[in-house]
Amino acid sequence: MVSDCIFCRIVAGEIPADVVTSGERVIAFRDLNPQAPTHVLVIPREHHETVGALAAEDPKALADVVTVAAEVAAEESGGSYRLVVNTGAAAGQTVGHVHAHVLGGRSLGWPPG
Numbered sequence: 001m002v003s004d005c006i007f008c009r010i011v012a013g014e015i016p017a018d019v020v021t022s023g024e025r026v027i028a029f030r031d032l033n034p035q036a037p038t039h040v041l042v043i044p045r046e047h048h049e050t051v052g053a054l055a056a057e058d059p060k061a062l063a064d065v066v067t068v069a070a071e072v073a074a075e076e077s078g079g080s081y082r083l084v085v086n087t088g089a090a091a092g093q094t095v096g097h098v099h100a101h102v103l104g105g106r107s108l109g110w111p112p113g
């Protein structure tokens, strides 16, 4: 656990979150600032900064993140969804604990901004 990481603190139960599902390697909770009717963050329990680091260091956890995202989307948005992993400040990553945004429940424009 990284003590100054918001998402590590959510995993540890130190910060409350609206948890959608929780498993051995990943948990999913609703985004504080939702951008769509379904906006859920899926994260590995262990701290990895980026999706590339997660793939290299714990590929099973990355697979679980994608599987749980698909399950959340099947449950909440009929299986039509966007899976976004912002990586790096210029791409909009504000929390340095890798997280996949599951967005759905409305039409989503393309290209993204």
Ligand code: DGP
Pocket: 006, 015, 017, 018, 029, 030, 031, 032, 033, 041, 085, 086, 092, 093, 094, 095
């Ligand atoms: P990103 O910009 O890709 O790093 O996304 C970070 C997201 O995390 C952003 O959409 C807002 C959300 N967020 C930040 N702090 C918290 C928190 O304490 N609780 C929850 N549920 N979401 C948070």
